[in-house]
Amino acid sequence: MNLEEKNSREIEEFLKSKGAEVVGFASLEGIKNVPKEYPNSILIGIPIEKEALKTIYTDDQSIYVESMKSLAMKLNDIVLEGEDYIKETMNYNALAMSRERVAKDFEGLASKIPHKTTGTRSGLGWIGRCALLISPKYGAALRLSTILTDMPIKTGTPIDDSLCDDCTDCQDVCPVDAINEVKWNSRREREEYFDAEKCFEFIKKEMQRTHGKSLCAKCGLACPYTKEYLGIKTDRDLIKEI
């Protein structure tokens, strides 16, 4: 086993012991806004609980909203522990993209180094029409965080093009047409395929209307890959269950 493989295996075991379900490894060389001292990144993912996701079709998504908050806290703890482990035990530099650091980095609605970029660079998924990372196993159901590092790691094979094919399921359910015809590829800016402002404004209104109980998220649930993770075939199956 070479050094890259050994390091990757060690940090993956550590992160999984802390609760990460998915760990991916990516080279970020050449990606905009990535500090030169951290050429590599580690993506950590935890799937949203199935029962919480299924409430998206109702007007009371409280369980989903709470689940998203608690996953965000859990991911935050894992990446910060991962940063410490890389620095103190493995003797490399690392920077967790913690909530506080990402919030400082926000420009408009997009983080300068989105976790989704690490997702595509590590080969764990592609960006769907709905601008979410779509993983073949979990669809849009993964919550993500990232650790930047200079540690040599065995990086995955990047995905550069959408695998959405002719599917438009997320576009069809979006109540405000925030999703357009153009499909993602790694050369495109988000504005070309997704209107984040329209989506954000709608979610804000939904939050007000339902007193914080609904976030929308219909596009993510409409994705056939998410439905496969949930074990449902049609919307009717889902409605029967809730």
Ligand code: SF4
């Ligand atoms: S979250 Fe709702 S408003 Fe935003 S893109 Fe998805 S379906 Fe459209």
Ligand code: SF4
């Ligand atoms: S619903 Fe279809 S178009 Fe949208 S992200 Fe999923 S596969 Fe892609």
